[in-house]
Amino acid sequence: MNSKYTKGFAIQLDQEDPLNSFRKEFHIPVDENGHELIYLCGNSLGLQPKRTRDYLDQELTDWAELGVEGHFNAKNPWMPYHEFLSEGFSEIVGAKPTEVIAMNSLTVNLHLMMISFYRPTRKKHKILIEADAFPSDIYAITSQIKHHGYKPEDSLVKIKPRKGEDTLRTEDIAKIIAEDGDEIALLMLGGVNYYTGQVFDMKTLTNLAHKEHIYVGFDLAHAAGNVKLKLHNWNVDFAVWCSYKYLNSGPGSIAGAFIHEKHHKSNLPMFAGWWGHNKENRFQMPDDFEPIPTAEGWQLSNPSILSLAAIRASLSIFKEAGMDRLIEKSKNLTNYLIELLETIDSDKIKIITPEKRGCQVSIQVTKGNKILFDELTKKGVIADWREPDVIRIAPVPLYNSYSDVYKFYNLLTSSL
Numbered sequence: 429m430n431s432k433y434t435k436g437f438a439i440q441l442d443q444e445d446p447l448n449s450f451r452k453e454f455h456i457p458v459d460e461n462g463h464e465l466i467y468l469c470g471n472s473l474g475l476q477p478k479r480t481r482d483y484l485d486q487e488l489t490d491w492a493e494l495g496v497e498g499h500f501n502a503k504n505p506w507m508p509y510h511e512f513l514s515e516g517f518s519e520i521v522g523a524k525p526t527e528v529i530a531m532n533s534l535t536v537n538l539h540l541m542m543i544s545f546y547r548p549t550r551k552k553h554k555i556l557i558e559a560d561a562f563p564s565d566i567y568a569i570t571s572q573i574k575h576h577g578y579k580p581e582d583s584l585v586k587i588k589p590r591k592g593e594d595t596l597r598t599e600d601i602a603k604i605i606a607e608d609g610d611e612i613a614l615l616m617l618g619g620v621n622y623y624t625g626q627v628f629d630m631k632t633l634t635n636l637a638h639k640e641h642i643y644v645g646f647d648l649a650h651a652a653g654n655v656k657l658k659l660h661n662w663n664v665d666f667a668v669w670c671s672y673k674y675l676n677s678g679p680g681s682i683a684g685a686f687i688h689e690k691h692h693k694s695n696l697p698m699f700a701g702w703w704g705h706n707k708e709n710r711f712q713m714p715d716d717f718e719p720i721p722t723a724e725g726w727q728l729s730n731p732s733i734l735s736l737a738a739i740r741a742s743l744s745i746f747k748e749a750g751m752d753r754l755i756e757k758s759k760n761l762t763n764y765l766i767e768l769l770e771t772i773d774s775d776k777i778k779i780i781t782p783e784k785r786g787c788q789v790s791i792q793v794t795k796g797n798k799i800l801f802d803e804l805t806k807k808g809v810i811a812d813w814r815e816p817d818v819i820r821i822a823p824v825p826l827y828n829s830y831s832d833v834y835k836f837y838n839l840l841t842s843s844l
């Protein structure tokens with residue numbers, strides 16, 4: 429047995445890893461000499477599965493050969509193409525296939541969900557969100573508050589960690605919900621906070637909020653394909669996610685949305701478009717909108733088939749690997765990273781990601797030492813830097829190896 433802190437040990441862990449063959453399914457970016465980079469940035473943009481090209485080629489070929497007939501006669505007909513993704517998405521987020529839909533992009537879906545689930549009144553108009561939420565979410569929420577004629581200073585509640593702490597405590601969020609519940613209309617959190625990597629207790633928070641008649645939505649951009657989700661059983665009202673981070677479907681690819689089935693026939697206000705209309709008579713072009721009584725009813729437009737094909741390719745890999753096995757490897761891989769990082773002087777770096785996490789680890793660098801990050805980049809590490817002082821590392825179980833983690837640690841210690 430090799431010592432834990434050696435390359436040999438990492439290689440041994442890779443050999444014992446039941447999912448190690450999946451790395452070969454992906455294109456790993458290389459440096460100018462053709463050497464594989466240490467790609468730890470799947471939380472920002474997932475790598476390209478090799479099979480994605482075949483999935484796209486199929487649609488390009490059918491488009492070339494069939495033109496408009498491809499809507500019905502393509503090998504994978506375009507009319508119902510989004511339905512081919514329902515099962516895969518539902519397994520990723522823990523939902524029924526009728527509760528998920530691939531459409532639009534993430535921020536657009538967030539707005540569409542708020543059209544349905546943010547219905548402020550004079551008394552109940554506040555939206556609760558984590559203070560360090562992704563800026564786009566804050567912008568979206570702020571603009572919705574203004575759109576309804578309310579003021580962000582009255583209606584936007586940003587939850588901050590306690591003094592001296594980096595992440596939020598469930599009990600502190602619970603306290604706000606209990607104390608101000610009658611003024612809060614919506615609880616909107618990132619399922620996994622993009623900055624700290626903290627996973628929120630979505631089940632408990634949903635329960636607590638519902639007791640106060642607060643709708644609950646999660647932005648799963650950093651959670652989908654990363655952590656175990658059970659949106660249906662947790663009784664979450666809605667969720668949105670993108671497909672280009674852990675879901676490896678390409679830059680700007682189509683996003684997802686979840687709407688709990690209890691809302692499908694409840695006449696919630698919604699923005700409408702023809703793709704959400706009853707499929708039976710959509711092409712008779714009736715004037716009156718009749719929403720499909722599933723998450724599909726929230727669709728506006730016919731979607732980009734090329735983008736959906738990329739998602740389909742990726743979901744087929746998730747199906748083969750299995751979410752439970754991925755999460756098991758993710759835990760092992762991330763624990764290994766943390767164990768290595770803990771050997772480093774605590775006055776040089778600090779891990780701000782709590783134990784409730786997915787595969788992302790956020791490392792705070794003393795004195796905002798960006799030189800360190802630049803040095804790592806020069807040595808072949810692709811990670812990302814978030815101002816003022818955090819390096820985010822995401823060893824992704826589908827394609828990252830224990831050796832990647834070890835090499836990162838080795839370069840980090842030699843650069844410090």
Ligand SMILES: *Cc1c(COP(=O)(O)O)cnc(C)c1O
Nearest residue numbers: 533534535562564622647649670
């Ligand atoms: C990545 C990310 C986004 C990006 O939004 P797009 O609409 O896909 O550009 C928004 N919110 C969160 C929390 C994210 O992590």
